[in-house]
Amino acid sequence: MRLLALLTLVLLIPTAAVAQELPADQAQTLAVEGQLLLIDVRHPQEWRQTGVASAAETVSIHDPAGLPAFLAKVRALADRVPGRPIALICATGVRSDFAAKLLRQEGYDQVFNVREGMMGSTAGAGWLDRGLPLRPCTHC
Template sequence: MTLLEKGLLLGVLVIAVFFIFGCSRSGNTGNISIDVSVDEAFKLWKLKEALIIDIRTPEEYQAGHIPGVPLIPLDQLEKRAGEVPKDQKVLLICRSGNRSSQGTKLLRSKGFDNVYNVTGGMLAWRGPVER
């Protein structure tokens, strides 16, 4: 194998490696956390650095909710997405964190880059609750 052939082969291998690894990360948000703890959520809410939106059912909300937090049930979230601000940090909360995780993924797929899931949900919330 000549020096030119070795150089060409090396060049092709380098391009292939960059292509394979570069493409495998395209669109990957795996390194971006979409979750916040209830402690972090409480801090952000108390400092008015984030809006919390409750996505539980109206019945769950009436049984106890964070004071001043609006309700947009998960089954209405897609059609009411216009009510969610894009220019501020938004935290979605549900009972346990499962539905709010779904809601976070839904909104992020629609271009809401500043939406986060409150892990543990209302079951883990230790802040004030209004009934």
């Protein structure tokens, strides 16, 4: 009995912290339709270099005031439409995965990682190679 309880705990803990994944093209479609809050978590210099997904908000995980400031900015965006799913994107899915796990720890249960990112990864070609729409970052 104790072994079964331990096994269940081991299997459930990682699942609770893992973000679901979303392909870039689907993230774009849902964000444009207003069904998803898409947030680019890269550094402002990266936004300047490549542009930003056209339907994305920009909140850098590299906030000079640290992760609490990052979380506060994301919370402010999410509070505009409570309950709307959130998708996070970075260059290759690593930082967005970390940020998604942070949000899940903060109680957000509908968090997605665009794991292929802007540049592509093992998960897919990436936003840029897919030719998905971009906009320049005018506030970077």
